[in-house]
Amino acid sequence: MVRTAVFSSACGAPAPAPIVRVVSDSIDLDGLLTRFRGELAGTEDEAGLYQLQVAYLGKKGQVTALSKSLGSLAPEDRKAAGERINAVKRACEEEIAARAAELRSRARQRELARIEDVSAVRPRALGTFHPITQTRRALEQVFGELGFDIEDGPHVEFARFNFDDLNIGPDHPARDMADTFFVQPAAGSGRMVDELVLRTHTSPVQIRTMRARKPPIRIVALGTVFRRDDDATHSPMFHQIEGLCVDEGVSMADLRATLYRFVGAFFGRELEVRFRPSFFPFVEPGAEFDMQCPFCGGSGCSTCKSSGWIELGGSGMVHPAVFEACGIDPERYTGWAFGFGIDRMAMLMHQIHDLRLMFDGDIRFAEQFPC
Amino acid sequence: MLISRVWLKELLADAAGFDLGSIDDDGLTRALTGLGLEVEAVRATGAGLSEVVIADVAGIRPHPEADKLRIVDVSDGNQNVAVVCGAANVPAPGGKVLWARPGAVLPDGTQIGHRLVRGVSSPGMLCSETELDIGPDGDGIVVLPGDAPAGRRLVDFVPAVMDTIIELSITPNRPDALGHVGVARDLAVKLNRAWRPSNRELPECPEDPGLVELRAPDRCGRYLGVAFVDARIGPSPLALRLRLHRLGLRPLSNVVDVTNLVMMQWGQPLHAFDRARLRGGKVVVRTARPGEPIVLLDGRTLALAPDDLVIADSESPMALAGVMGGEHSGVAADTTTLLLEAAWFEPAGIRRSARARGCATDSSHRFERGVDHGDGLTQACASACALLQEVAGAKPVAHCYPIGSRPAPRIIDLRPARTKLLLGMEVPQPEAKRILVGVGVLVDDADAARWRCTAPSHRPDLEREVDLIDEIVRHHGLDRLPMQAAVPHAPSRADRRTRARADAVRGLADALREAGLHEHVAFAFTRPEAVAAVVDDTPNERTIVLANPMRGEASVLRTHLLGGLLEAVAVNLARHGRAIELFEIGRVYRWPEHTSGGGPKRVADCCAPAWTGKTSAWVAPKDDSFADGPDPEPIEERTRAAVVRASGSADNTHLDARSVAADLLGALLRLGYRARTRATRRPVPWLHPGAQAEIVRDDGTVLGRYGLVHPEVLEAFALAGDHRVAYGELWLEHISERRSSSFVALPRFPATSRDASFDIVLTVPSSRILEIVDHAARLGQEGDDPPRVVRGDRGDGAIEIIDDYRGEEVAAGRRALTLRLHYRAQARSVTDAEVQAVHLSIITRVCDELRSLDPDVRTR
Numbered sequence A: 001m002v003r004t005a006v007f008s009s010a011c012g013a014p015a016p017a018p019i020v021r022v023v024s025d026s027i028d029l030d031g032l033l034t035r036f037r038g039e040l041a042g043t044e045d046e047a048g049l050y051q052l053q054v055a056y057l058g059k060k061g062q063v064t065a066l067s068k069s070l071g072s073l074a075p076e077d078r079k080a081a082g083e084r085i086n087a088v089k090r091a092c093e094e095e096i097a098a099r100a101a102e103l104r105s106r107a108r109q110r111e112l113a114r115i116e117d118v119s120a121v122r123p124r125a126l127g128t129f130h131p132i133t134q135t136r137r138a139l140e141q142v143f144g145e146l147g148f149d150i151e152d153g154p155h156v157e158f159a160r161f162n163f164d165d166l167n168i169g170p171d172h173p174a175r176d177m178a179d180t181f182f183v184q185p186a187a188g189s190g191r192m193v194d195e196l197v198l199r200t201h202t203s204p205v206q207i208r209t210m211r212a213r214k215p216p217i218r219i220v221a222l223g224t225v226f227r228r229d230d231d232a233t234h235s236p237m238f239h240q241i242e243g244l245c246v247d248e249g250v251s252m253a254d255l256r257a258t259l260y261r262f263v264g265a266f267f268g269r270e271l272e273v274r275f276r277p278s279f280f281p282f283v284e285p286g287a288e289f290d291m292q293c294p295f296c297g298g299s300g301c302s303t304c305k306s307s308g309w310i311e312l313g314g315s316g317m318v319h320p321a322v323f324e325a326c327g328i329d330p331e332r333y334t335g336w337a338f339g340f341g342i343d344r345m346a347m348l349m350h351q352i353h354d355l356r357l358m359f360d361g362d363i364r365f366a367e368q369f370p371c
Numbered sequence B: 001m002l003i004s005r006v007w008l009k010e011l012l013a014d015a016a017g018f019d020l021g022s023i024d025d026d027g028l029t030r031a032l033t034g035l036g037l038e039v040e041a042v043r044a045t046g047a048g049l050s051e052v053v054i055a056d057v058a059g060i061r062p063h064p065e066a067d068k069l070r071i072v073d074v075s076d077g078n079q080n081v082a083v084v085c086g087a088a089n090v091p092a093p094g095g096k097v098l099w100a101r102p103g104a105v106l107p108d109g110t111q112i113g114h115r116l117v118r119g120v121s122s123p124g125m126l127c128s129e130t131e132l133d134i135g136p137d138g139d140g141i142v143v144l145p146g147d148a149p150a151g152r153r154l155v156d157f158v159p160a161v162m163d164t165i166i167e168l169s170i171t172p173n174r175p176d177a178l179g180h181v182g183v184a185r186d187l188a189v190k191l192n193r194a195w196r197p198s199n200r201e202l203p204e205c206p207e208d209p210g211l212v213e214l215r216a217p218d219r220c221g222r223y224l225g226v227a228f229v230d231a232r233i234g235p236s237p238l239a240l241r242l243r244l245h246r247l248g249l250r251p252l253s254n255v256v257d258v259t260n261l262v263m264m265q266w267g268q269p270l271h272a273f274d275r276a277r278l279r280g281g282k283v284v285v286r287t288a289r290p291g292e293p294i295v296l297l298d299g300r301t302l303a304l305a306p307d308d309l310v311i312a313d314s315e316s317p318m319a320l321a322g323v324m325g326g327e328h329s330g331v332a333a334d335t336t337t338l339l340l341e342a343a344w345f346e347p348a349g350i351r352r353s354a355r356a357r358g359c360a361t362d363s364s365h366r367f368e369r370g371v372d373h374g375d376g377l378t379q380a381c382a383s384a385c386a387l388l389q390e391v392a393g394a395k396p397v398a399h400c401y402p403i404g405s406r407p408a409p410r411i412i413d414l415r416p417a418r419t420k421l422l423l424g425m426e427v428p429q430p431e432a433k434r435i436l437v438g439v440g441v442l443v444d445d446a447d448a449a450r451w452r453c454t455a456p457s458h459r460p461d462l463e464r465e466v467d468l469i470d471e472i473v474r475h476h477g478l479d480r481l482p483m484q485a486a487v488p489h490a491p492s493r494a495d496r497r498t499r500a501r502a503d504a505v506r507g508l509a510d511a512l513r514e515a516g517l518h519e520h521v522a523f524a525f526t527r528p529e530a531v532a533a534v535v536d537d538t539p540n541e542r543t544i545v546l547a548n549p550m551r552g553e554a555s556v557l558r559t560h561l562l563g564g565l566l567e568a569v570a571v572n573l574a575r576h577g578r579a580i581e582l583f584e585i586g587r588v589y590r591w592p593e594h595t596s597g598g599g600p601k602r603v604a605d606c607c608a609p610a611w612t613g614k615t616s617a618w619v620a621p622k623d624d625s626f627a628d629g630p631d632p633e634p635i636e637e638r639t640r641a642a643v644v645r646a647s648g649s650a651d652n653t654h655l656d657a658r659s660v661a662a663d664l665l666g667a668l669l670r671l672g673y674r675a676r677t678r679a680t681r682r683p684v685p686w687l688h689p690g691a692q693a694e695i696v697r698d699d700g701t702v703l704g705r706y707g708l709v710h711p712e713v714l715e716a717f718a719l720a721g722d723h724r725v726a727y728g729e730l731w732l733e734h735i736s737e738r739r740s741s742s743f744v745a746l747p748r749f750p751a752t753s754r755d756a757s758f759d760i761v762l763t764v765p766s767s768r769i770l771e772i773v774d775h776a777a778r779l780g781q782e783g784d785d786p787p788r789v790v791r792g793d794r795g796d797g798a799i800e801i802i803d804d805y806r807g808e809e810v811a812a813g814r815r816a817l818t819l820r821l822h823y824r825a826q827a828r829s830v831t832d833a834e835v836q837a838v839h840l841s842i843i844t845r846v847c848d849e850l851r852s853l854d855p856d857v858r859t860r
């Protein structure tokens, strides 16, 4: 830290010259001022200036010493001598201040003449979220704004919640559609091997939610699901989002409107949503839903394979058998549900073609998706 | 399911008076898709074959240069040419062959022209079935019957050569669409045409009650058995072979081809037995005896179970009913007598058999979804009888049509008002009725508010009112649904804890990401060795094992995140040399502690009925109340946040495990948790014994641990044991929500610092020394507002370690640990002298305390 000479008053100056003689001789006072000016011109920095100030104006400085010696003078001489000394003192102070300002100005110029090239920069290392997390968060945000609560459930699920209560009975051919991982019961537990499964979809969250609370229900469940499938577009583990709305008077038109609003909010542009009839045991009527391609707006591009449409997922009106399994009166309440793949959505948005890249943890893959 | 457009056109013309020619392939695709019959692929066939004509063989000459080639003189009626041919089956003069003239383009893209074959110019070629893609036979050229007209183009002789084959993906609720008739019927309704049902009669022949013995009437609802004589087994006519070939089936012999063709038409699998090989000349429909053997057509020998339904002769099973025929049950070249089977088997039983025996066939696929037990079955059988007479000369001589328990016609009430409510759209009632009648539903709308509907036997999926509503909207068009949100947004009802937990996870992830870490998502299942390599407090018997893993090695659910992150480290090390900084927030899985496996009792018990059969009928909850609280999780699933840091180069000795702890502590601070670290009370064997510690909450709850990964664990994950990898994890069950902090007044007076240095053995952890200093600093000092040590991590100046010296100035195995303490009084400035006095008293106390851990401890 640089101390400012002008306002400092610390001690430690060299011993002063003999006083009495000097004061009585006015020429010596002029000589002192001349000496001071010579030394002042030689100062080059704040420290030198400070030393000079101490040497002349400090407690034991030469000018101060003169002031102190006034007492030894005859009273009639004191006033004139005092005025002269004060004039010298003021002159010293002013000249030190002026020199200080000059030195600061020179230092400022030197500083500004310095070239510090700051033109090449690397960003501070900021990590990344997995594309699935990014997509998941974006979905949570949009559905949150549309008034949905976020739910999740266990990954290892009762087969009953994953299948039976969703109207997929033990002999139902639809169990072919989801090639399921079963959990080996622990020895001696007396349990059947098909009692616990890795959930094949997020739909059991529908069951858990409807068993736990009364309508009206508006939820989305996002999470990990598992199927026995493994290639460039299918992974044995992937992620789904499921939406469920149950209340009195809920219709399929409401479902279509909600999907339309979601797609518009998620992609930030008006995109049509269309239904194609399909079959899922836990909804009736059931439909797959497509959206207009957000990349070309429906005119056709490589992402939508020139069709103008992108298949998103499945949807439909909650099957009365599902309501019955959950203890909800299917005459009083109606509801709809939809679901689609988060990974697929992430791949779509980032043009990732091989799903397997998503799960091997290569940081060079991660760095491509900073947000 | 492959569909032939040509065949569809024939069926629509016959049964609906509709000319499919008015709709192009795109329009047809759209119509099918709009019906929920998803089009997977569309393929045009026969486009380049217009220059393939029927030619007369006039003579055969040897090729001058090649023994295996011959020169065949053929004529198409207009021109005589000499074609070089390598086939061995060129018919004698007068025989009819297919000649691809110059200008023809074969399905594989070959352009036919004049070609020099071993010095002889050949205008075009004589073709085999495979070259023309009209059949599976590539061994020789196609030889047509002698009455085939020379000069006729192939596409005129067999128009179905030019076809469009549409691959449909049929959802499991639509067994009727597994035949061309079902698809055509659906299209007719969509195209607003009335469908005229076929009414072919079963053959007139005497009944023989001994022909079929139905001993399992609960498993077989209907069995049509017809006996034939005088069958002549041989190849089918070209048109029939072509149709099967186009639909992906291999033509075999005329009788088998007929059964397959009828299956593709009606969706009804048939089986033709050689009656002469049936002992007793009859079939018995029964369940198998335990262990009863059968050799199937595919050569496999099975030991049957009593749940398997079989078609037996008087002695032993000849077919696994509805799934696959037995090795000797079918027709052979010398067969003359037949027993044709057209049956309805109970779907669930067929499914169990097919699943248990690992045979999914075209037949089981249809039976387990439910074929038509009514008119469709009759029509399929009648069609097959007619075709057997036509192509194999077989004469029906006896029949037997026993009946078992058939599903009763389903009566469903449909309320038009309900349709409107569910769809949010009004479908005009005449339109709704037309659609239902069109798909085969009998509609009695005497009560306009409640139509009494009877579902047809070919639509087993129509069970309830919603199924009829689905039919209506499917045909009326889902694109007509208005986009209206009838329901206002309801306020959030989510469980507060659920939201808090999600929020905490999000906050942790944000902080870890901002620490420069990349998020990794690893598989939840892994190799058993990967779990075993990280033995924690999870004993092996609590590991979740998959009953049917995909690949043998990934057969258990992970019990820790370390393995997945180490695998990612290995992937990165193998691919590049950069620093590897990863985090993952994910679940780990194990059986709960209180059971030996299988999950909590409550839901497990109520699960039981689901396995005994149908789901029970709905019973309204007594007081409309709901279960108290959410259902339990079947197993224990815990969320972990884990961080791994490793350098990408061999020079990694600078890597300090404290870096990951700093990441985790920072993340915890983000959630309002002021956690600290301390030496591990119970060290884990998978971390370096000298470089591990734990993270604890202020109340002493352990929140996680960190350290350098043990070299042997690294080796278990194919990493070099001397490569340093720092790992840390947090257990989120103790971090369920953000914590808010309350304000503490800011210090008004400056603090003065003093250092203290201890010469002490390395085995006393620095966290322990800090604890002792902290404890000593808390003890009271004399006087009014004495200088106190500034404690904790709030504000400026916690107790800091400023130097940790190990080297020449201390003995081996010891360190000089220098701490800096900051002193401050509450309401005044402190003097050097009083601080010095307090500092000395604290250091003296600390030394006394440390002496119990290291008798040689001294201050420096």
Ligand SMILES: [Zn+2]
Binding pocket: A293, A294, A295, A296, A297, A298, A299, A300, A301, A302, A303, A304, A305, A306, A308, A309
């Ligand atoms: Zn596009």
